[in-house]
Amino acid sequence: xxxxxDISIRRGTRSLFExxxxxxxxxxxxxITGENGSGKSSLLALVRGEITPETGNFDMPxxxxxxxxxxxxxxxxxxxxxxxxxxxxxxxxxxxxxxxxEAADDGHRLAELYGHYDAIGGYNARSRAATLLHGLGFTSExxxxxxxxxxxxxxxxxNVAKALMCRSDLLLLDEPTNHLxxxxxxxxxxxxxxxxxxxxxxxHDRDFLDAICNRIVNxxxxxxxxxxxxxxxxxxxxxxxxxxxxxxxxxQQRELKHIESFIARFRAQASKARQAQSRIKALERMQRIAPxxxxxEFTFSFLEPNKLPxxxxxxxxxxxxxxxxxxxxxxxxxxxxxxxxxxxxxxxAGKSTVIKMLAGELPSLSGERTEAKDLRIGYFAQHxxxxxxxxxxxxxxxxxxxxxxxxxxxxxxxxxxxGTFGFRGDRVFEHIGPFSGGEKARLVLALLSYLRPNLLLLDEPTNHLxxxxxQALALALQDYSGAVLMVSHDRHLLRTxxxxxxxxxxxxxxxxxGDLDDYAKWAATHPKDAAAKPVKAVKVVNKDSxxxxxxxxxxxxxxxxxxxxxxxxxxxxxxxxxxxxxxxxDVEQKLAAPDIYDAAKKSQLRDLIDEQTRLKRQVDEVEAxxxxxxxxxxxxxxxxxx
Numbered sequence: 001x002x003x004x005x006d007i008s009i010r011r012g013t014r015s016l017f018e019x020x021x022x023x024x025x026x027x028x029x030x031x032i033t034g035e036n037g038s039g040k041s042s043l044l045a046l047v048r049g050e051i052t053p054e055t056g057n058f059d060m061p062x063x064x065x066x067x068x069x070x071x072x073x074x075x076x077x078x079x080x081x082x083x084x085x086x087x088x089x090x091x092x093x094x095x096x097x098x099x100x101x102e103a104a105d106d107g108h109r110l111a112e113l114y115g116h117y118d119a120i121g122g123y124n125a126r127s128r129a130a131t132l133l134h135g136l137g138f139t140s141e142x143x144x145x146x147x148x149x150x151x152x153x154x155x156x157x158x159n160v161a162k163a164l165m166c167r168s169d170l171l172l173l174d175e176p177t178n179h180l181x182x183x184x185x186x187x188x189x190x191x192x193x194x195x196x197x198x199x200x201x202x203x204h205d206r207d208f209l210d211a212i213c214n215r216i217v218n219x220x221x222x223x224x225x226x227x228x229x230x231x232x233x234x235x236x237x238x239x240x241x242x243x244x245x246x247x248x249x250x251x252q253q254r255e256l257k258h259i260e261s262f263i264a265r266f267r268a269q270a271s272k273a274r275q276a277q278s279r280i281k282a283l284e285r286m287q288r289i290a291p292x293x294x295x296x297e298f299t300f301s302f303l304e305p306n307k308l309p310x311x312x313x314x315x316x317x318x319x320x321x322x323x324x325x326x327x328x329x330x331x332x333x334x335x336x337x338x339x340x341x342x343x344x345x346x347x348x349a350g351k352s353t354v355i356k357m358l359a360g361e362l363p364s365l366s367g368e369r370t371e372a373k374d375l376r377i378g379y380f381a382q383h384x385x386x387x388x389x390x391x392x393x394x395x396x397x398x399x400x401x402x403x404x405x406x407x408x409x410x411x412x413x414x415x416x417x418x419g420t421f422g423f424r425g426d427r428v429f430e431h432i433g434p435f436s437g438g439e440k441a442r443l444v445l446a447l448l449s450y451l452r453p454n455l456l457l458l459d460e461p462t463n464h465l466x467x468x469x470x471q472a473l474a475l476a477l478q479d480y481s482g483a484v485l486m487v488s489h490d491r492h493l494l495r496t497x498x499x500x501x502x503x504x505x506x507x508x509x510x511x512x513x514g515d516l517d518d519y520a521k522w523a524a525t526h527p528k529d530a531a532a533k534p535v536k537a538v539k540v541v542n543k544d545s546x547x548x549x550x551x552x553x554x555x556x557x558x559x560x561x562x563x564x565x566x567x568x569x570x571x572x573x574x575x576x577x578x579x580x581x582x583x584x585x586d587v588e589q590k591l592a593a594p595d596i597y598d599a600a601k602k603s604q605l606r607d608l609i610d611e612q613t614r615l616k617r618q619v620d621e622v623e624a625x626x627x628x629x630x631x632x633x634x635x636x637x638x639x640x641x642x
Contacts, residue, residue, distance in 0.1 A: 001026045001198060002047065002170075006056035007224075009042050016042055019056070020224035022217070026169075029192070029199040031209040031231060034219035036438045036466045040202045043219070044068070044172045047200065060170075067166035069159045069173060075148035080138065083147050083158055084129040087165030091117075091125055120167070132161040135187040136180070137347040153179035153382075164191065171195065174202045178437075178463050181347040182489040183523050204466050206231050207491040300420040300446070300472055302480045305454035308337040309372035310571055312455050312483055313358070318367030320357035326365055327353050330508040335455060336567070338574070339483040342494050344512060344519050345504035346526070351487045352381070352459050354509055358485065359457050378453030380461050385440045390433035394423045394443050397432070402450040421446040422469070437464030445473070458486035462493060491516055566629055573626045580622060584615045 002024040009016045016039030024030055032040045045051045046058055048068060067087070076083070086092060094117050101109040121128070133143055136157045142150075147158065156179045163171065173192075177185050185208060192199060192212045203209055209216075209231035216227040216234040227234040313335045321327035328350035335341070343351040356362040359379040388397065398406050398414050406414060418428050421442045432440060441464045448456070456477075462470050470490060477484055477497045488494055494516060501512040501519070505526065512519065587608055590596060596605050 002058075002060045004056070004058055004224075007046070007053045007058060008055040009039055009046065009051070010054045011039075011042060015054075015222060017219050017222050017224045021056075022224070022226045024198065024200075024215070024217075026198055027196070028215050029195075029213050030201065030215045030217055031213035031234075032200060032202045032217045032219070033209070033231070033234070033467060035468055036436055038219040039224070040219060041174055043217070043224070044174055044200060044202065047170075047172060064169040065167065066170045066172065067163045067168035068171070069156075069163045069176060077146045077148060079144045080133060080147060080150070080158060081126065081129050081143040084132060084161045084165050085125060087162035088120075088125060088167060090120060090167070091122055094120070094122065129161070129165055132164050135184065135191065136161055137184045139348075157184070160188070168197050170198045170200070172200050175204065175464075176201075177203055177205050177208055177489060180489055182344065182491070182519075183346055185489045185491075186520055186523070204462070204470060205490055205492070206467060206470075300449070301476045302449045302456070302482070303452045305376065305452050305482050307374040307376075308454055308481060309374050310567055311336045312372050312375050314368075314370040315358070315364075316368045316370075318357070318369060319365045320353055320362050321365060322362070324365065326507070328504060328507060328509060329366070330510070331357070331367070332509075333358075333485075335483045335485065337454065337481060337483055339485070340477075340497055340499040341483075341485040341502060342498040342500070343485070343487050343502050343504050343509070346523065349504045350507075350509075351504045354504060355379075355381070355457050355459050355485065355487060375455060376451070376453045377455050377457060378448040378451060379457045379459075380444060380448055381459040382463060384444050385437065388432055388440055388443065391431050393429045393431060394418050394446070395428045397443060397447060398450060401447050406450055417450065418446060438466060438469065441465055442469060454482040456480070456482060456484045456486075458484065458488070460488055461486065462488060462490040570626065570629050573622055573629065577619065577622045577626065580615055580619050584612070584619065587612050587615065 004020055004022050004024075007020040008018040032043060034040050042051065046053060047060070048066065078086075094113055098110065098113045098117065101113055117123070130140075130143060134140075138154075138157070138161075147155065150158065160173075160176050163173070176188060180188065185205070189208055189211050192201070199212070201209070201213065211230075213230050214228075216229070216231060218225055218227060218234060218238070227237050229237075311334050313333065315331055315333050317329075318331040319326045319329035320331070331354060333341070343354060345351050353362060357364055359377055361379070392400075395411070395414060395418065398418060400407075402409075402414075415428050418424075422439070423443070423446075432443065435443075441461070445461070461473065465473065470493060474493050474496050477493075484497065486494075486498070501514070502509050503512040503519075503522070512522075514522070591605075591608055591612065595601065596608070
């Protein structure tokens with residue numbers, strides 16, 4: 001169906017890929033992968049006929065109905081549903097012809113047109129458009145809002161809906177999950193699985209690619225190669241090829257050791273069986289995919305916080321919203337170093353509002369907030385990308401926004417640091433105006449890291465990041481010793497980083513005792529429209545008397561005094577566990593050395609095996625004690641809540 005023969009594509013003076021030869025067939029769902037700037041979007045532009053190849057030939061049947069998502073959406077007064085209906089060009093053509101035939105009073109022509117209109121599903125077209133809008137997160141009221149009234153992210157969703165409205169033979173989608181929340185991603189995933197045409201999809205969400213695609217075109221190092229199967233199949237095939245290169249073997253082993261260490265860390269913290277089981281599956285998957293990323297250019301990490309007080313932040317029965325009206329109430333968090341929390345819920349339920357309140361960008365309208373003396377928050381949100389100065393370089397941004405340490409640091413030290421985020425060579429001196437969204441997101445993450453926060457608040461941190469950078473972010477968050485609270489539609493990131501979920505729905509934030517599969521079931525049964533609308537705004541009124549307030553403060557203080565020893569002991573156990581796990585890793589590395597099995601080292605081998613057994617027993621004992629204290633804390637907290 002789509003024939004690429006000896007294709008080479010250049011952009012300016014730069015060669016993107018050369019001598020690509022492959023065929024894509026009718027009904028295939030093809031994922032196009034590769035780092036940012038490798039030529040993925042150029043490949044789609046070639047299919048759309050917007051560019052021609054430097055060499056080679058591309059051809060496809062001329063009668064195909066092709067749909068794609070426009071990059072820009074001009075503001076207009078058209079209602080959202082009318083804009084989406086415009087995606088079905090044949091439908092709109094027949095509607096115009098019907099109007100002309102009615103004006104000419106041509107009954108015979110009208111009969112033909114209405115028959116054609118019925119054949120293409122014209123009578124249910126508006127219902128189909130409304131379904132698309134609803135699936136992508138729009139409410140019924142949004143259908144009749146003017147396009148100009150929507151923000152940039154919502155206009156992207158309108159463009160996606162318009163492309164899906166087209167009854168196409170070939171659908172081209174370039175990062176459609178950007179600006180979507182988790183619910184919309186899951187809905188779009190199912191829609192594309194049911195799509196009967198041929199799909200060419202660029203996405204940086206591996207779960208999304210896995211669920212939809214049965215073929216992968218990977219663009220890498222100037223070559224475009226085709227792999228059968230989904231994204232995980234591609235990763236395994238690529239890993240097998242990379243493993244043959246001895247120069248990468250050592251790094252591969254280091255990555256696998258890192259993940260094994262993380263598994264041990266998680267096992268020690270798993271207090272809920274269902275979450276633990278889901279997490280173990282995710283970590284097993286990470287072990288499988290790690291070799292496919294051993295040659296990534298991204299190896300960044302979040303710098304170690306200067307101090308890690310316990311707890312970092314406590315909020316009790318807080319409420320937040322806008323203009324003295326409550327959007328989300330009953331917010332209770334005790335966030336300690338090592339916490340990994342994610343907020344789930346329908347779009348508009350208030351997830352970002354809760355993060356803004358925790359970050360201090362929105363006021364609390366009730367309740368209490370207790371910050372540790374040395375709390376240092378790092379807050380990531382999409383609007384921060386827009387606040388970067390386009391006429392300044394990454395190095396200038398780091399100098400001015402990286403605190404006193406950056407202002408005094410040698411230039412080479414800052415350049416080395418920025419290099420781990422992909423800004424190398426002269427790139428650190430270039431103005432960021434022409435940078436892509438992914439490059440700007442990387443810069444904001446770099447600025448956050450350099451400030452050494454001990455609490456990271458991340459609102460959709462993977463938007464615009466490619467697969468390699470998302471993998472690097474997941475590994476960096478696993479190593480990070482501070483706390484993380486995030487909102488994300490990237491299920492791989494959530495599965496491999498997060499330990500604890502909260503649902504934001506019905507005007508409150510509550511713990512969710514389940515995993516992402518359980519959330520998908522919850523989302524399917526919980527009314528989206530009801531959750532998407534703000535909770536009826538109620539002006540905050542303090543009804544407590546002064547005596548009630550003092551009594552509540554005394555009870556809270558007593559609560560803290562009783563749980564403080566438990567938390568202190570928990571911290572000691574965590575530190576002891578980390579030390580034991582480090583010793584385990586050292587012993588395992590020694591046992592992995594080939595020469596340890598020489599006859600001359602038989603005694604040393606026996607000692608190492610004995611040490612390995614002893615350490616495992618100690619780790620099991622400390623884990624058991626850790627779980628016991630965690631259970632006591634949870635029971636105590638639940639009793640207080642009740």
